[in-house]
Amino acid sequence: MNLGYYPGCSLEGSAKEFNQSLKATLQALEVQLSEIDDWSCCGASSAHSANHLLALALPARNLLLAKKQGMSEIVAPCAACYNRLAVTRHELNNNETARKGVEDLLETPYSDGMQILNLVQLFHHIGLPVIKEKIKRQMSFLKPACYYGCLLVRPNNITGFDDAEHPTAMEQVVEITGTKAVDWNFKVECCGASHSIAHTKIVEKLSKNKLPPARCATRTSICGS
Amino acid sequence: MYAGECYKQIGTSGNTEEMKMHEVHKDPFIEELIAITGQDPAQCYQCGKCSAGCPVREFAEDAPNRVVRYVQLGFYDKALQSNTVWLCAGCQTCSGRCPKDFHLAQFMDAMREMGTKRHIVTKEKKTVAFHESFLDQIKWNGRSHEFGMVLEYKLKTMDLFKDVDLVPGMLSRGKLSILPEKIKDGNSVKKLFKEKE
Numbered sequence: 001m002n003l004g005y006y007p008g009c010s011l012e013g014s015a016k017e018f019n020q021s022l023k024a025t026l027q028a029l030e031v032q033l034s035e036i037d038d039w040s041c042c043g044a045s046s047a048h049s050a051n052h053l054l055a056l057a058l059p060a061r062n063l064l065l066a067k068k069q070g071m072s073e074i075v076a077p078c079a080a081c082y083n084r085l086a087v088t089r090h091e092l093n094n095n096e097t098a099r100k101g102v103e104d105l106l107e108t109p110y111s112d113g114m115q116i117l118n119l120v121q122l123f124h125h126i127g128l129p130v131i132k133e134k135i136k137r138q139m140s141f142l143k144p145a146c147y148y149g150c151l152l153v154r155p156n157n158i159t160g161f162d163d164a165e166h167p168t169a170m171e172q173v174v175e176i177t178g179t180k181a182v183d184w185n186f187k188v189e190c191c192g193a194s195h196s197i198a199h200t201k202i203v204e205k206l207s208k209n210k211l212p213p214a215r216c217a218t219r220t221s222i223c224g225s
Numbered sequence: 226m227y228a229g230e231c232y233k234q235i236g237t238s239g240n241t242e243e244m245k246m247h248e249v250h251k252d253p254f255i256e257e258l259i260a261i262t263g264q265d266p267a268q269c270y271q272c273g274k275c276s277a278g279c280p281v282r283e284f285a286e287d288a289p290n291r292v293v294r295y296v297q298l299g300f301y302d303k304a305l306q307s308n309t310v311w312l313c314a315g316c317q318t319c320s321g322r323c324p325k326d327f328h329l330a331q332f333m334d335a336m337r338e339m340g341t342k343r344h345i346v347t348k349e350k351k352t353v354a355f356h357e358s359f360l361d362q363i364k365w366n367g368r369s370h371e372f373g374m375v376l377e378y379k380l381k382t383m384d385l386f387k388d389v390d391l392v393p394g395m396l397s398r399g400k401l402s403i404l405p406e407k408i409k410d411g412n413s414v415k416k417l418f419k420e421k422e
Binding site: 010012016038039045047049051053105151199 | 337356400
């Protein structure tokens with residue numbers, strides 16, 4: 001399997017280990033990734049706070065590059081990048097005014113034909129039975145609590161990914177390693193990430209809220225995407 | 226006529242004669258808001274479900290549905306000045322749960338965009354400085370550069386010593402690079418910013 005790859009800025013910097021472990025995992029699963037040549041930032045939460053067209057044009061530039069480089073499916077492991085790419089694709093396909101504005105900015109006509117996958121979708125796309133065959137060590141000693149956060153599941157009519165309030169796709173993935181994912185209430189609660197720099201106290205409070213319920217049933221790890 | 230415009234007439238004058246006015250000019254603020262978001266704020270019927278699930282409600286001045294109410298009543302400056310607009314984390318819990326399918330997170334985005342355009346002074350200067358620093362990195366390098374972004378943010382807010390203890394560890398683990406990684410076709414990204422300026 002050969003897929004387009006949009007790592008996003010964080011995976012090249014502070015989330016470097018996420019990039020490394022993803023590449024190692026996909027290598028073991030014999031999935032080849034071709035990075036989009038000369039990709040640029042998706043604008044994350046700052047672009048859509050500043051200008052609605054800029055917020056669409058930044059991801060659209062990458063969608064067009066991927067298309068030009070012959071890709072039809074791209075993997076965006078970062079939840080914010082995945083969300084911005086998916087929202088942009090949806091807007092460009094359904095909102096003519098927005099598409100016109102973005103085409104004027106990019107000076108290129110837009111054409112669709114790109115599937116955008118987050119990491120959980122990618123594992124389902126590869127096929128859970130295929131992955132199960134390649135697992136070398138059972139992880140039954142772990143009791144993971146799966147954390148989806150906001151941007152994989154919302155807005156649900158656009159991402160179309162699982163249930164917005166009670167998703168289970170990630171649990172299905174971790175459970176093929178022989179572990180049992182625990183049920184908890186904070187799967188899709190916001191961690192406040194966009195305020196990490198300016199309002200660290202808010203982020204601390206929102207993230208700490210999630211730890212006691214996860215710990216109280218000897219839940220040992222939280223996995224996210 | 227938009228319902229928001231009708232409320233404005235009632236809210237500001239209370240004059241029944243004016244309420245009966247048939248010729249109401251379209252409000253430019255509401256027009257602009259609809260052009261950005263594609264939705265009329267009058268759609269919201271103030272049930273408050275958004276505020277009940279909002280993760281930043283406890284830190285903000287106004288409940289999110291109150292900001293919509295300000296706009297419905299024509300108190301635009303009050304809406305734009307509310308720190309709720311900038312404290313919205315963009316989690317979209319509100320949008321997902323709204324019984325009227327009003328995309329409140331998108332409304333908040335438009336409030337930030339329109340407030341900036343109108344040079345509204347907000348108390349949330351740090352949040353604004355963060356977004357500006359983040360976007361500057363994209364404009365200059367094509368990609369976000371965490372070191373440059375934090376440096377610019379610190380100079381803007383003069384909050385110089387916060388989190389500096391994290392730097393040595395991040396540098397040694399290769400998670401922070403001093404110099405930015407520029408993309409090849411930087412101009413193609415730079416020109417996208419002309420809409421914002």
